[in-house]
Amino acid sequence: MSKQIAINILKQHSQRATFRRIAVLEFLMEQAKAYSLTEMERLLSINIDRATIYRILQIFETEGLVIKMIDLNGTCIYMFNNQNHNDSKKHPHLRCKKCDKIVCLPCLPNEYMDKLDDFEINQIYFLMEGTCKECLSN
Amino acid sequence: MSKQIAINILKQHSQRATFRRIAVLEFLMEQAKAYSLTEMERLLSINIDRATIYRILQIFETEGLVIKMIDLNGTCIYMFNNQNHNDSKKHPHLRCKKCDKIVCLPCLPNEYMDKLDDFEINQIYFLMEGTCKECLSN
DNA sequence: TTAATAAATGCAACAGTGTTGCATAATTAA
DNA sequence: TTAATTATGCAACACTGTTGCATTTATTAA
Known part of the structure; x- marks a missing residue:
């Protein structure tokens, strides 16, 4: 049961497992998609304020539970930052504009890393948007 | 004189060379940096409304004179889209958070392009932010 | 050069997202 | 169960993007 998994994750991170936090985490864990505050406020089946989602996601981001793009x-x-998602090595993402699905791309080749050394990078952000195969065929 | 160059560019693109358009284009041509509406409103030495800058940049983007990120x-x-900037082949950019300077990175390797074929990409957007060598040493 | 036409601009207003303070509700610890 | 702590909802605000409309500016025709 994914609800219990969500509770355990919150406990492991020393965060209170409240009704709303569980709901948000469970929602994001369900699929490899990325949502905005407004989308979550609409799609979550519970009553929850935008400010609350905002603060919950701030905590989740700090704890490395979600990736913000x-x-x-x-x-x-x-987006939920699951174990398959190689967060330690930054990489670009593809996002389908229709179904919101996120696809990870490989890490960057060395010719990029050399250039990056010139910078003190504090944030890397790569995103491509398009339409995925499934959505194209529908 | 860069003002005359700006006028010529506007004429080549069949756009009216008004006082404000010349100023905006000249401003962006001066350096390889990227600015927001608000920054331009503040940094331009002329009186110009945010809405006007907004509409001017919309035209410039359509004409391929600027790149929007x-x-x-x-x-x-x-950012001004100059001849050195290989706009036809999409590539990532590095931006210095202190001096706003933009550095272009190489085009993407084939292993990326293969994945991109799965998507019908309508927008590619890559940006990294950090601090450049010069700003780090100051 | 001037008048008529067309387009650009400024102002004001609004929408959407991000963000915060504060009173209240929920959770935890004693 | 009660006290203390924390989470939440509500309201408000800041900022950016965006648009309608009256006015100014630039272009065209005479």
Whole structure:
């Protein structure tokens, strides 16, 4: 049961397992998609305020539970950071504009890393948006 | 004289060379940096409204004179698209958070392009933010 | 050069997202 | 169960993007 998994994750991170935090975490764990505050407020089946989602996601981001990205409209979107997702090595993402699905791309080759050494990088952000195969065929 | 160059560019693109358009284009041509609407409103030495800059940049983007990106705050930033800048082949950019300087990175390797074929990409957006060598040494 | 036409601009207003303070509700610890 | 702590909802605000409309500016025709 994914609800119990969500509770355990919160406990492991020394965070209170409240009704709303469980709901948000469970929602994001369900699929490899990224959502904005507004989308979550609409899609979550519980009553929850935008400010609450905002603060919950801030905590989740600090704890490394979610990855925050910015879509091409400039809106913040959040994705669950599961074990398969290689967060330690930064990499680009593809996002389907229709179904919100996120696909990870390989890490960057060395010719990039050399250039990056010139910078003191504090944030790397790569996002491509398009339409995925499944959505194209529908 | 860069003002005359700006006028010529506007004429080549069949756009009216108004006082404000010349100023905006000249400003962006001066350096390889990217600015937001608000920054331009502040930094331009002329009186100009945010809405006007907004509409001017819309035209410039359509004409391929500027490249629009989104910084890590979700704010749109605009950079002059000069001849050296290989716009036909999409590539990532590095931006210095202190001096706003933009550095182009190489085009993406084939292993990326293969994955991209699965998507019908309508927008590619890569941006990294950090601090450049010069700013680090100051 | 001037008048008529077309387009650009400023102002004001609004929408959407991010963000915060504060009173209240929920959770935890004693 | 009660006291202390924390989470939440509500309201408000800041900032950016965006648009309508009246006015100014630039272009075209005479």
